[in-house]
Amino acid sequence: MPELGSFIDLEALRERIVREREPLRNTLIICGGTGCQASRSRAVIEAVREELVRQGLQDGVRLRVTGCHGFCEQGPIAVVEPGRTFYCHVRPEDAADIVSETILQGRVVERLLYTDPVTGGKVRTEPEIPFYMAQDRQLLSQNRLVDPCVIDDYLAIGGYSALARVLAGMSREDVIREIQSSGLRGRGGGGFPTGRKWAECHEAPGDEKYVICNADEGDPGAYMDRCLLEGNPHLVLEGMMIGAYAVGAHQGYVYVRNEYPLAVDHVRTAVRQARELGLLGPNILGSGFSFDVQISRGGGAFVCGESTALMASLEGKAGEPRPKDIHTVVDGLWHKPTVLNNVETWANVPSIALQGAAWFSAKGSPGSKGTKILALTGRIKNTGLIEVAMGTPLRTVVHDIGGGALNGKAIKAVQTGGPSGGCLPVDRFDLPVDFDALAQAGSMVGSGGIVVMDEETCMVDVAKYFLAFLQDESCGKCVPCRLGIDRMLEIVTDITEGRGTLEQVELLEDLADTVGQTALCGLGKTAANPVLSTLRYFREEYEAHITENRCPAGVCQALITYVVDPEKCTGCGVCLRACPHGAIRGDKKQIHEIDALLCQRCGICRSECKFQAIRVH
Amino acid sequence: MLRYVTIKIDGAFIRAPRGTSVLDTAIEYGICIPHLCHVSGLTEIGACRLCIVEHEVAGRARVTTSCTLSVQEGMVVWTNTDKIKRLRRNIAELLVAQAPNSRAIQDVALRCGVREVRYPFRNQDCVLCGRCVRACAEIWQARAIGFVGRGKERRVDYPFGRRPDFCKQCNYCVQLCPMTITPCEGPMKNGEERLCGNCESQLMAAEENPDGCIWCQLGEGFQCGRYV
Numbered sequence: 001m002p003e004l005g006s007f008i009d010l011e012a013l014r015e016r017i018v019r020e021r022e023p024l025r026n027t028l029i030i031c032g033g034t035g036c037q038a039s040r041s042r043a044v045i046e047a048v049r050e051e052l053v054r055q056g057l058q059d060g061v062r063l064r065v066t067g068c069h070g071f072c073e074q075g076p077i078a079v080v081e082p083g084r085t086f087y088c089h090v091r092p093e094d095a096a097d098i099v100s101e102t103i104l105q106g107r108v109v110e111r112l113l114y115t116d117p118v119t120g121g122k123v124r125t126e127p128e129i130p131f132y133m134a135q136d137r138q139l140l141s142q143n144r145l146v147d148p149c150v151i152d153d154y155l156a157i158g159g160y161s162a163l164a165r166v167l168a169g170m171s172r173e174d175v176i177r178e179i180q181s182s183g184l185r186g187r188g189g190g191g192f193p194t195g196r197k198w199a200e201c202h203e204a205p206g207d208e209k210y211v212i213c214n215a216d217e218g219d220p221g222a223y224m225d226r227c228l229l230e231g232n233p234h235l236v237l238e239g240m241m242i243g244a245y246a247v248g249a250h251q252g253y254v255y256v257r258n259e260y261p262l263a264v265d266h267v268r269t270a271v272r273q274a275r276e277l278g279l280l281g282p283n284i285l286g287s288g289f290s291f292d293v294q295i296s297r298g299g300g301a302f303v304c305g306e307s308t309a310l311m312a313s314l315e316g317k318a319g320e321p322r323p324k325d326i327h328t329v330v331d332g333l334w335h336k337p338t339v340l341n342n343v344e345t346w347a348n349v350p351s352i353a354l355q356g357a358a359w360f361s362a363k364g365s366p367g368s369k370g371t372k373i374l375a376l377t378g379r380i381k382n383t384g385l386i387e388v389a390m391g392t393p394l395r396t397v398v399h400d401i402g403g404g405a406l407n408g409k410a411i412k413a414v415q416t417g418g419p420s421g422g423c424l425p426v427d428r429f430d431l432p433v434d435f436d437a438l439a440q441a442g443s444m445v446g447s448g449g450i451v452v453m454d455e456e457t458c459m460v461d462v463a464k465y466f467l468a469f470l471q472d473e474s475c476g477k478c479v480p481c482r483l484g485i486d487r488m489l490e491i492v493t494d495i496t497e498g499r500g501t502l503e504q505v506e507l508l509e510d511l512a513d514t515v516g517q518t519a520l521c522g523l524g525k526t527a528a529n530p531v532l533s534t535l536r537y538f539r540e541e542y543e544a545h546i547t548e549n550r551c552p553a554g555v556c557q558a559l560i561t562y563v564v565d566p567e568k569c570t571g572c573g574v575c576l577r578a579c580p581h582g583a584i585r586g587d588k589k590q591i592h593e594i595d596a597l598l599c600q601r602c603g604i605c606r607s608e609c610k611f612q613a614i615r616v617h
Numbered sequence: 618m619l620r621y622v623t624i625k626i627d628g629a630f631i632r633a634p635r636g637t638s639v640l641d642t643a644i645e646y647g648i649c650i651p652h653l654c655h656v657s658g659l660t661e662i663g664a665c666r667l668c669i670v671e672h673e674v675a676g677r678a679r680v681t682t683s684c685t686l687s688v689q690e691g692m693v694v695w696t697n698t699d700k701i702k703r704l705r706r707n708i709a710e711l712l713v714a715q716a717p718n719s720r721a722i723q724d725v726a727l728r729c730g731v732r733e734v735r736y737p738f739r740n741q742d743c744v745l746c747g748r749c750v751r752a753c754a755e756i757w758q759a760r761a762i763g764f765v766g767r768g769k770e771r772r773v774d775y776p777f778g779r780r781p782d783f784c785k786q787c788n789y790c791v792q793l794c795p796m797t798i799t800p801c802e803g804p805m806k807n808g809e810e811r812l813c814g815n816c817e818s819q820l821m822a823a824e825e826n827p828d829g830c831i832w833c834q835l836g837e838g839f840q841c842g843r844y845v
Binding site for chain 2: 301303318326471475477480483484490514517518519
């Protein structure tokens, strides 16, 4: 393709693509995101391709391999256009049916439809699925329309028109003012106003400035940035170009972790395509603005998601944070003014530039505007990647989108914001997904991980899990983080193993506060949140561990005993054979017994028993 | 030509050359801010966090390290509020629980108000203050030692664990190391560690004048910037 020399060239190319595609109405969309690939969507894609060739339809039906659709647990996902018929758990053997039934004859293949776990009924199209119904998918809905490796797809849905608009008619100050009045706040966790960051960088002295896209997503269970980079890399690039223009940068970096091979691959392809079209490089679209992007792969250290550690890593140094008494917008990468934003923040920029600040700020709560992508996981019926307007109550997220608790258990808490966030109890589920409201409640939106926990989750154990994660990922530079997290973990481990004292709880609180206030970087400053929030809302669980030597949720191995419920036990002997420690005795058809001295509390008998006759005390 | 700014430390107006840190300024004027990883002339890394102060910005107090905070015109800093004292004591307690076998650390803990240690002692040989690493790289341009590993694994070591030829064997790293100064009664054995507290009487003057430097003997132990 020739380079685009002007705005007119871009529009002409877009028109040509749309015109050429007009006759091809039938489209089969198959998700090729990491989630669906893990459930073998590649084999499905190959099977469908072969089937289309076999039926001679390869030119009549478009097969589009897209990024993530969000409903990963139902993968591989296929959607047939027109009509948006939604198929889940598609296997390679289903290819023939999908092509000959749905595409050729417009009939629905019943067995592949989604079954609503709440009502038990079948649902035909994507918008009718309750998981999607309560969402507001501004960014994620584009994934369905775009093959991430085909720039034409992105151009066909109006891609790069925001860039053209900005370069053609907006001054730098205009762009910054627009972002400022949109109320966009950093999606990586901090929630810092993006417009203010840009304005400060724009005003910072110096000719050489940089923009960085932070794709070093490390929260356990969170994958919104991966999904955006994998599914729609051009959207992120376009955002970066607009940001670079606004602050006056000519070089950008995408710092993406090497554990995201597909994202690295797609971003690389996208950068190459954009360079070929002249959308990256010198004199973009004849505007005189020059900008290029380099991709840098990170080694996967959690701390490198912190801005200064990330910059150190980009410079080739060890990924350790440095004090931020002078902000990175003045003294950042190679001591030059630098704007660093999260993938999702960049992805929000093009639509603000195109549709205006008012359109963006119409959604959301007073302090937090727009939509937020959340990774919903835990003990609920529907899990996956969701997008809701800021200000949506947690209750809607957990019950309407998540479908409520699994197996009739009671939901106890929700953990938001990953290792740096906190746990909120069920009576706080009216709280909105909002930067300020969640921070006030002792948690945070963070990058958007939401883990739902039910009555079988021990909150002390949760705190211990996150402390162990943070201890592992702390860089070790400053004392409060290195030693403080270590000591907090020591205390919490003591409590879960029955050695805790009430004085230790007070010490834990004091220490957690110290770490939170004095640590060097964001990792340490928020490391105390899991402890502080569980102490704030679930103190009685800590106390039960200490004073009653009891784990109320039945999780902490040192504090529980397994017993056979004589009313339910049928004497089938399954547990007796399953126990690896020989701790269960009993004759056939007689009630069995567990020897508390031999029992290692592994829980195998409990999971094997078909009659729920083994209980935890 | 030096340009001066006026800042306010603990309510006192102080003139300081532009570009210096709050910690250096405070030491210069006899205000005691305990510190460990700071060594005059080396870059500040803000690792030990003992020199924290409250920096008042727009009516809100921000806790930050004074070694990395450069003086600016009109800056307001509090070095010895109740909050800072508590945080500093907790950090010093973590340090002394980790490495009780150093008079320097024992002294600094005492100066920071540690009177009991609420954690089990660990008796390690290094607190990772990084004085040696920075001195080697910045004063001698040798870079013969550096930090290796992350988090709990972090330690000071030669490249690949072997002493390189470019180590000048100047011993400067040893001279700066706070761990080389053993407690007065000799090193404590495993299981016998305690907070020494022998020099507690010296603190009587400090209690009357909490944020003033009293030229205490404690400073010699942890190589307070005042003595260099």
